[in-house]
Amino acid sequence: MSAVDPAQVGDFTDQQHDDVEQVITMSTSPVPxxxxxxxxxxxxxxxxxxxxDLDVFAHxxxxxxxxxxxxxxxxxxxxAGAHTPDSGLIEIAGEPTSIPTPSAARxxxxxxxxxxxxxxxxxxxxxxxxxGREVKRGGLRDDGYMEATAxxxxxxxxxxxxxxxxxxxxxxxGQRQAVAIARTLIGEPRIVVLDEPTAALSVGQTAEVLTHxxxxxELGLAVILISHNMTDVRAxxxxxxxxxxGRNNGTFDAATTSHEAVLAAITGATVRxxxxxHALR
Amino acid sequence: MSxxxxxxxxxxxxxxxxxxxxxxxxGLGGNARQYGIFAALIVIILxxxxxxxxxxxxPDNVVSxxxxxxxxxxxxxxxxxxxxxxxxDLSVGxxxxxxxxxxxxxITDWGLPWWVAVLLGVAIGAVVGAxxxxxxxxxGIPAFIVTLAGMLIFRGLALVVVSxxxxxxxxxxxxxxxxxxxxFLGFSGDMDVVTLVIGALTIAAFAIAQFRxxxxxxxHDLHVEALGLFIAKLVGVAVAxxxxxxxxxxxxxxMPIILVIVGVLIVAYTFLMGRTVFGRHxxxxxxxxxxxxxxxxxxKRVDFMIFVNIGALAGVAxxxxxxxxxxxxxxxxxxxxxxxxxxxxxGGAAVTGGIGRISGxxxxxxxxxxxxMGLSIMSVDPSWQQAIKGLVLLxxxxxxxxxxxRAGTS
Numbered sequence: 065m066s067a068v069d070p071a072q073v074g075d076f077t078d079q080q081h082d083d084v085e086q087v088i089t090m091s092t093s094p095v096p097x098x099x100x101x102x103x104x105x106x107x108x109x110x111x112x113x114x115x116x117d118l119d120v121f122a123h124x125x126x127x128x129x130x131x132x133x134x135x136x137x138x139x140x141x142x143x144a145g146a147h148t149p150d151s152g153l154i155e156i157a158g159e160p161t162s163i164p165t166p167s168a169a170r171x172x173x174x175x176x177x178x179x180x181x182x183x184x185x186x187x188x189x190x191x192x193x194x195x196g197r198e199v200k201r202g203g204l205r206d207d208g209y210m211e212a213t214a215x216x217x218x219x220x221x222x223x224x225x226x227x228x229x230x231x232x233x234x235x236x237x238g239q240r241q242a243v244a245i246a247r248t249l250i251g252e253p254r255i256v257v258l259d260e261p262t263a264a265l266s267v268g269q270t271a272e273v274l275t276h277x278x279x280x281x282e283l284g285l286a287v288i289l290i291s292h293n294m295t296d297v298r299a300x301x302x303x304x305x306x307x308x309x310g311r312n313n314g315t316f317d318a319a320t321t322s323h324e325a326v327l328a329a330i331t332g333a334t335v336r337x338x339x340x341x342h343a344l345r
Numbered sequence: 346m347s348x349x350x351x352x353x354x355x356x357x358x359x360x361x362x363x364x365x366x367x368x369x370x371x372g373l374g375g376n377a378r379q380y381g382i383f384a385a386l387i388v389i390i391l392x393x394x395x396x397x398x399x400x401x402x403x404p405d406n407v408v409s410x411x412x413x414x415x416x417x418x419x420x421x422x423x424x425x426x427x428x429x430x431x432x433x434d435l436s437v438g439x440x441x442x443x444x445x446x447x448x449x450x451x452i453t454d455w456g457l458p459w460w461v462a463v464l465l466g467v468a469i470g471a472v473v474g475a476x477x478x479x480x481x482x483x484x485g486i487p488a489f490i491v492t493l494a495g496m497l498i499f500r501g502l503a504l505v506v507v508s509x510x511x512x513x514x515x516x517x518x519x520x521x522x523x524x525x526x527x528x529f530l531g532f533s534g535d536m537d538v539v540t541l542v543i544g545a546l547t548i549a550a551f552a553i554a555q556f557r558x559x560x561x562x563x564x565h566d567l568h569v570e571a572l573g574l575f576i577a578k579l580v581g582v583a584v585a586x587x588x589x590x591x592x593x594x595x596x597x598x599x600m601p602i603i604l605v606i607v608g609v610l611i612v613a614y615t616f617l618m619g620r621t622v623f624g625r626h627x628x629x630x631x632x633x634x635x636x637x638x639x640x641x642x643x644x645k646r647v648d649f650m651i652f653v654n655i656g657a658l659a660g661v662a663x664x665x666x667x668x669x670x671x672x673x674x675x676x677x678x679x680x681x682x683x684x685x686x687x688x689x690x691x692g693g694a695a696v697t698g699g700i701g702r703i704s705g706x707x708x709x710x711x712x713x714x715x716x717x718m719g720l721s722i723m724s725v726d727p728s729w730q731q732a733i734k735g736l737v738l739l740x741x742x743x744x745x746x747x748x749x750x751r752a753g754t755s
Contacts, residue, residue: 146639166639166640166641167641170641178639182633182635182636182639182640183633183636184628184629184632184633184636184637184699185632185633185699186628186631186632186633186699186700187625187628187629187632191625191628191629195625195629195636195637195640195641195642196637196640196641196642197640197641198622198625200622203621204620204621205620205621205622205625207561207620208561208564
């Protein structure tokens with residue numbers, strides 16, 4: 065089952081590449097694609113986010129890290145339109161905006177892969193990619209068009225899915241993650257939010273997903289990667305934004321910052337490097 | 346047949362042989378299950394044909410098989426949609442009694458023309474469905490509880506409406522079930538030509554639809570069934586439909602009107618489930634409700650609509666039941682919900698939702714119908730009939746489950 069036909073893998077031509085580039089039209093202005101200022105969100109007495117700032121530019125992967133309960137997923141859900149912030153400003157490509165619902169987020173070009181993969185096991189790959197935004201022609205589903213697009217998007221990600229008609233239930237965890245990421249590419253997104261995309265994946269599958277994330281950056285998207293795994297974060301991200309207790313706790317350049325400095329910011333330790341932090345690795 | 350030659354070069358036998366058997370079987374995918382259920386139906390028909398010394402497939406028996414089981418097929422169509430969405434509807438039997446009573450009253454006491462009464466019946470069914478759909482979709486009460494309540498509510502209302510048996514003496518109305526299409530094309534030998542023409546058209550339509558689907562797959566470079574299997578399927582359906590048409594054309598009346606009605610419903614709903622966005626959303630809601638909701642599927646609306654739909658279909662079943670009996674009784678529709686649910690599960694629907702097909706539910710209904718009729722012809726005690734049907738339901742689902750597990754581990 066897991067054997068992959070070599071002919072279907074990796075023959076991603078420049079022509080197809082161009083097609084995808086055209087589908088995903090990017091603005092490469094110096095203005096951040098997504099800019100959030102002073103975002104706060106309370107759940108009853110619990111202060112999930114308290115004045116968080118976040119900037120993400122096109123062609124950039126920003127990692128959002130923090131301990132459990134630091135507010136990463138809440139912030140992701142605010143960006144995805146699943147939660148409305150209690151206060152704060154959101155600008156997309158310089159335009160002040162609000163994201164009241166998931167479908168509003170989609171219209172604004174924000175696509176999200178949630179931690180608990182929002183996929184339907186009983187449907188095939190194409191159906192999942194287009195779920196909730198099926199393309200119609202004359203009142204009926206245009207399955208042919210959707211399948212063709214599905215294949216193009218999967219190829220753009222260099223993903224190894226045998227067929228777009230494969231039911232999700234027969235795919236591996238890594239392949240499902242690829243489908244979830246490919247889903248974000250349907251409908252001209254500008255900003256992609258990935259909530260723990262490598263959780264529960266094997267080493268090989270993780271590597272595959274990380275390549276997909278790099279492809280998203282190459283395609284010119286602004287990518288927000290939420291992760292626990294510092295190795296993954298350092299492998300793909302350009303900047304690392306640390307959240308702690310619902311507040312910003314430092315932004316680091318991924319290429320130059322030491323592992324320990326980031327860990328210290330996550331745990332709130334003021335000292336840079338201790339043996340205990342090494343042990344945490 | 347020229348299309349065959351077009352297809353042949355694309356499927357060279359050499360290429361076929363290279364694919365390992367396991368992969369070819371897995372390529373068969375969901376279809377294997379579908380073929381299995383059809384095979385089971387044929388085996389059961391042949392078994393009873395033998396056991397009843399050929400009486401099962403006497404033309405008039407085949408007609409009454411459809412007349413007796415039309416209500417199950419109609420309800421199973423609605424029920425499989427409800428089950429696919431992850432719900433259940435226990436109230437359809439009571440709704441049949443209530444709507445049947447109102448339809449009968451509207452003809453006898455209010456003097457409505459029969460066709461207005463029919464429309465009224467479907468409309469009342471839809472309203473009842475909307476009532477239940479509201480509680481399920483927008484208040485969030487589990488369908489099991491809402492429809493269990495509905496089962497009591499509507500049976501109670503049926504007892505109020507139908508205090509005593511209401512006879513319906515309208516021939517037009519009653520011929521919905523007992524009538525046949527007029528044979529304006531005359532006879533060919535003993536065979537009713539209208540029936541034969543309908544059979545031929547059905548075969549042609551099926552073949553064209555299958556060819557177009559296959560061409561579509563091929564155009565998009567997608568996996569298609571092996572040509573042999575494809576042709577076997579076409580021939581199988583052609584033989585089955587052809588045989589059925591000949592049997593029906595030899596019956597006393599020819600083509601039963603009820604079969605035309607059920608046939609139209611089957612085609613329409615297969616299309617709805619298979620080709621429309623709404624159909625896709627029903628499967629999505631049953632497969633992963635939170636995911637569907639996050640993806641922008643209006644899950645509440647889907648839930649609401651499938652209950653409005655099964656309500657309307659329960660209205661149709663009520664009309665069928667009343668017309669068949671020529672009267673409405675408060676006890677009508679007893680256990681209808683169980684017949685419909687059994688048909689869906691025999692037909693391969695999953696208890697957990699997300700999986701199930703109209704065609705499967707119809708075949709499930711036919712399997713139960715043939716069992717009923719076969720056992721009745723053999724004059725088996727009704728108590729034993731019930732026990733046997735229960736076992737068939739259990740074994741069918743167990744067989745399906747074991748098959749799936751084996752497929753999962755290999």
